[in-house]
Amino acid sequence: xxxxxxxxxxxxxxxxVINQSMVGVALEARRFxxxxxxxxxxxxxxxxxxxxxxxxxQETSHNLELVASTPxxxxxxxxxxxxxxxxxxxxxxxxxxxxEHFFYIGGNDSSDTVRIVSLEAAKAGYPLRCIHIPKTIDNxxxxxxxxxxxxxxxxxxxxxxxxxxxxxxxxxGVYVGVVMGRHAGFLTAASALGKxxxxxxxxxxxxxxxxxxxxxxxxxxxxxxxxxxxxxxAVSEGIHDASGEPIASLLAREVERDDHGxxxxxxxxxxxxxxxxxxxxxxxxxxxxxxxxxxxxxxxIGCVSDVDQREAREVGEKAVQFxxxxxxxxxxxxxxxxxxSVDYELLPLEAVAGKTRVxxxxxxxxxxTDVTDAFRLYLRPLLGSGMPDAFRLRTAxxxxxxxxx
Amino acid sequence: xxxxxxxxxxxxxxxxVINQSMVGVALEARRFxxxxxxxxxxxxxxxxxxxxxxxxxQETSHNLELVASTPxxxxxxxxxxxxxxxxxxxxxxxxxxxxEHFFYIGGNDSSDTVRIVSLEAAKAGYPLRCIHIPKTIDNxxxxxxxxxxxxxxxxxxxxxxxxxxxxxxxxxGVYVGVVMGRHAGFLTAASALGKxxxxxxxxxxxxxxxxxxxxxxxxxxxxxxxxxxxxxxAVSEGIHDASGEPIASLLAREVERDDHGxxxxxxxxxxxxxxxxxxxxxxxxxxxxxxxxxxxxxxxIGCVSDVDQREAREVGEKAVQFxxxxxxxxxxxxxxxxxxSVDYELLPLEAVAGKTRVxxxxxxxxxxTDVTDAFRLYLRPLLGSGMPDAFRLRTAxxxxxxxxx
Numbered sequence: 001x002x003x004x005x006x007x008x009x010x011x012x013x014x015x016x017v018i019n020q021s022m023v024g025v026a027l028e029a030r031r032f033x034x035x036x037x038x039x040x041x042x043x044x045x046x047x048x049x050x051x052x053x054x055x056x057x058q059e060t061s062h063n064l065e066l067v068a069s070t071p072x073x074x075x076x077x078x079x080x081x082x083x084x085x086x087x088x089x090x091x092x093x094x095x096x097x098x099x100e101h102f103f104y105i106g107g108n109d110s111s112d113t114v115r116i117v118s119l120e121a122a123k124a125g126y127p128l129r130c131i132h133i134p135k136t137i138d139n140x141x142x143x144x145x146x147x148x149x150x151x152x153x154x155x156x157x158x159x160x161x162x163x164x165x166x167x168x169x170x171x172x173g174v175y176v177g178v179v180m181g182r183h184a185g186f187l188t189a190a191s192a193l194g195k196x197x198x199x200x201x202x203x204x205x206x207x208x209x210x211x212x213x214x215x216x217x218x219x220x221x222x223x224x225x226x227x228x229x230x231x232x233x234a235v236s237e238g239i240h241d242a243s244g245e246p247i248a249s250l251l252a253r254e255v256e257r258d259d260h261g262x263x264x265x266x267x268x269x270x271x272x273x274x275x276x277x278x279x280x281x282x283x284x285x286x287x288x289x290x291x292x293x294x295x296x297x298x299x300x301i302g303c304v305s306d307v308d309q310r311e312a313r314e315v316g317e318k319a320v321q322f323x324x325x326x327x328x329x330x331x332x333x334x335x336x337x338x339x340x341s342v343d344y345e346l347l348p349l350e351a352v353a354g355k356t357r358v359x360x361x362x363x364x365x366x367x368x369t370d371v372t373d374a375f376r377l378y379l380r381p382l383l384g385s386g387m388p389d390a391f392r393l394r395t396a397x398x399x400x401x402x403x404x405x
Numbered sequence: 406x407x408x409x410x411x412x413x414x415x416x417x418x419x420x421x422v423i424n425q426s427m428v429g430v431a432l433e434a435r436r437f438x439x440x441x442x443x444x445x446x447x448x449x450x451x452x453x454x455x456x457x458x459x460x461x462x463q464e465t466s467h468n469l470e471l472v473a474s475t476p477x478x479x480x481x482x483x484x485x486x487x488x489x490x491x492x493x494x495x496x497x498x499x500x501x502x503x504x505e506h507f508f509y510i511g512g513n514d515s516s517d518t519v520r521i522v523s524l525e526a527a528k529a530g531y532p533l534r535c536i537h538i539p540k541t542i543d544n545x546x547x548x549x550x551x552x553x554x555x556x557x558x559x560x561x562x563x564x565x566x567x568x569x570x571x572x573x574x575x576x577x578g579v580y581v582g583v584v585m586g587r588h589a590g591f592l593t594a595a596s597a598l599g600k601x602x603x604x605x606x607x608x609x610x611x612x613x614x615x616x617x618x619x620x621x622x623x624x625x626x627x628x629x630x631x632x633x634x635x636x637x638x639a640v641s642e643g644i645h646d647a648s649g650e651p652i653a654s655l656l657a658r659e660v661e662r663d664d665h666g667x668x669x670x671x672x673x674x675x676x677x678x679x680x681x682x683x684x685x686x687x688x689x690x691x692x693x694x695x696x697x698x699x700x701x702x703x704x705x706i707g708c709v710s711d712v713d714q715r716e717a718r719e720v721g722e723k724a725v726q727f728x729x730x731x732x733x734x735x736x737x738x739x740x741x742x743x744x745x746s747v748d749y750e751l752l753p754l755e756a757v758a759g760k761t762r763v764x765x766x767x768x769x770x771x772x773x774t775d776v777t778d779a780f781r782l783y784l785r786p787l788l789g790s791g792m793p794d795a796f797r798l799r800t801a802x803x804x805x806x807x808x809x810x
Contacts, residue, residue, distance in 0.1 A: 014571070014576070039803055040800065051807055053802070055800050055801045056798070058801045059798060059799060063798070066796035067797065069796070070571065070796045070797075071571055071572075071795075072568065072571030072575045073575040073576075074575075074797065074798050076574070076576075077575040079576070092807060093806075093807060096806040159705060159706050159707045160705055163476055163477065163704035163706040163707075164700055164701070166477030167477045167703065170415075170477045170481050171419070171478075171484070175700070269677060269678055270678060272674060289699070290674070290699075291699035292674050292697060292699075294694070294695075295580070296565055296569070296698070299568035299569055299571060300564060300565055302564045302793035303707065387707075388706045389471075389475075390476075390706060391472045391475045392479065393459065393461070393464060394468060395459035395463055396463045397457075397458070398444055398458035398459060400456045401456070401498075401501040402497060402501050403456050
């Protein structure tokens, strides 16, 4: 006999559209007659273990729609990564509540959580359908053309650099903008979409897919500054030396690691400051400024791609449909089918979990400090409609009178 | 005999709407029959001395409108502050080009430049009408209800904190956001407009109008964290100790000063990092994150107040009208006449130049770490239409089964 209870949770870093996926699950599930309850776990798998559930079935559709358009994880999130013992706790709770379908919205770590829970459920003989719903601003899930959350964050980065470029043109100097992305440079590369005119910044882009050599960096900045009288630089927080050591951690006073063994890269301005100090000291340029976009790039309210919103909703809806009409666990993935159109498929969990996609070589220029037109074509439709545009004066110079020679 | 030539320039830090004022001057001036040329000086007073002018009269109205909606200073800006010798150079150039009206868009330093140029012109017996047009995200010009550029930057800050609060609620911890503002806390205080629910952040706001005491700060954070399980903090880059020494400069490795003797506060993440380190070390809270909003808050393309755009355009138009219909130099000022309505007046240059407005006491709560309702009423209409809103789930908790005690 079916209990008709499903559970949805959100894991990892919040995004601008992760609530679209949660609401997609909640509203689509309620269209199936045998679904009696849609529970949400507060703060991801931690909320399951702690038995902290809310009943989304008692929420109005109207408010669910409003929450869908609100950034960050409305159910709360977690960085916990369940081990076997943790998963056994999860089972106890799910069994006690007669949960039949588990939907977990998240990135790499969350997909691995779903994989482990799925395996543990199978081992325990507990009939639990487990579906992972993709989400990450890093765009680093394999098997996906792109991941929900990335387009909106990319839009923020592109808009930020479009504005920073204008500011830098007005008060020339060197500007370093540090962008999130531990292993994958997609989000940093999105800075290139803020360019309009050939001399616009970012003039240099440093990605974790390429080894960062400080001397080469300084030579690049020097050459660009000589050519344009200014230099706008996009840097991934994940840039590393030849040994793989993050440049950021080389100077961190206290390296902080999370439960997954990852060094903290975000939430500190140290990398930007180090690079600015190097430029000032070695190149003798006076006006050098660094910004670290930090949490703004994933949480800023009011900067979102409508394409991202639509797709994030759809992966939530499709997750329910795959669960209800299909017969296997898996991870929902986005496939590009046109320019621009997408469809969705269900990949085996082990094909996605724990794997990291990085930028394909065809997306990175030979110089290693720019993106290719292939990347521009790839990203542009994801940014959505209504991208703000930058315009320049095209006025005639006035002939000099005193200094006419 | 009249040459019919006017000159407009932009000084100081760019804003989201400073081009509205420049275009306001250019388009309004062309409606006066005796105006033959509208010149723009590239990079402020530096462009005058270097005789780098462009002819805005040869620009299309259509493109001027598009430039008006583009952030940053389309003519370029400067941090130069003219002394007597510098002003004599300016006169030579203005006289050679038969410039009759000089419009300079800028903040405190720029208004002082206009004052000096006006005095030098009078001393030299050169008939030059000098009008200062207000612009500063710091909102620190005296005699103005508020200044163009501030509302859009305030909107960015409010939206940033609305998003950061949602992110912090999803993954609880301490979040420190550092906001621009050397002496005036208006922009930092704008973070309060990102709050919707009583337990939303920012929970604590630190302004340069109040002495910053590290021990009290830590006690405030500890108490907030104990109450909410998290804490979102807005900090002005200009916070200082009892002696007036900026907290940021207490830890700066190399203090950089600009030509006005100001210590560089922006373009570095040091203050946020210091405060985060203190919280981690003294309070033992693990998840502590700091962001420095940096140049994004004044340059981000796509975050603008329509009220700000309108008023920035009008101060440019009114500057021309005051120059043409009036008989004295001065500084255009915004007066609030209703809720919400404004009018404009021309203040004497010496009433504005070189003076700094700070937040009025009535805008700061008795605790010193929050704003008052008077401030909320003051700021809200300035933020403009279409402010994004944040919504929450209101779902019912599900009774626990295993942990029902």
